[in-house]
Amino acid sequence: MVVPYLTMVSRDALAGTLAAPAGPVVLTVTGKIDNTNAPSAAQFDLAMLEALPGRVARVTTPWAEGVNDFKGPLTRALLEAVGARGTKLKVTALNDYSAEVPFEDFMKFDVILAVKKNDAYLPVRNQGPIFVIYPFDTTPNLYNEVYFGRSVWQVKSIEVQ
Template sequence: MFFTTVFRPIAVAATLVFTLATTSLPALAEPILTVKSTGSDRSIALERADLDQLPREVVRTRTIWTEGLVEFEGVSLATLVAELGLTAEELSFVALNDYAVTIPLSDAVEGGPIIADRMNGEPMSVRDKGPLWVIYPFDSNPDYQAEKYYARSIWQLHRIEAAL
């Protein structure tokens, strides 16, 4: 009697906790990129799935931070700017560690930089300079092989600040 009144509820609770802990629950999607207005409290939170819905581009290039030819995939800066209606002459890109760079809107051109979220076909982790990395097509346009473009190639990107 003592066992069924005291230990049985504990055993049932332990089984329930174990079952919940080992059951795969769908993960809640988290924003991968936030675009924040500099002139108001307005912001747009984009999940990975949102970026996947936009036209994708591939840039195969060498960088000063990687070895050999690397394939980057993501959304072109031009597409992102057009989709979000960004009109500021300069955009502030902010990394997870609060490092920030300014990229002029004039860089948002066809054949220009992409906001890469995959490297060699794999989603980029924070350890691998992800979740997002601004990549210029260094090999296909020698003009991009300049310090100002290297400095704009911010990794661990998570926020853009601009007039919305």
């Protein structure tokens, strides 16, 4: 079941500029991007991520029991916000684990950067602060090892290549 949610986008976001984060930085995007708010990077706090268009994915995953609601911004909204242009992404976790993800995945599918699970923020000890969740609810053929390997949790950065 797809449960979209809409947020208001600031006038600055529509103009192609990024405001500086007001809270702790939880995600840094680098590489082939046009819009930055730090030297050669776009930094986001939770409020900035939650202001991007997103959705709730009601999914079963290999990493949690039962069906859970994951909520966060659409990855394509993030890539559009930073003016990304590339062919692949390097998604890196807090422990420096990384996965290479085709750029097309984040644009074509309703992949989210989940910041909440069942209405609670994801703590670092439980896959937070950001967890890449593929749309297993709307595109069941993605429920396989290829996409499980791209579903990075404890995400800290994305490099556009």
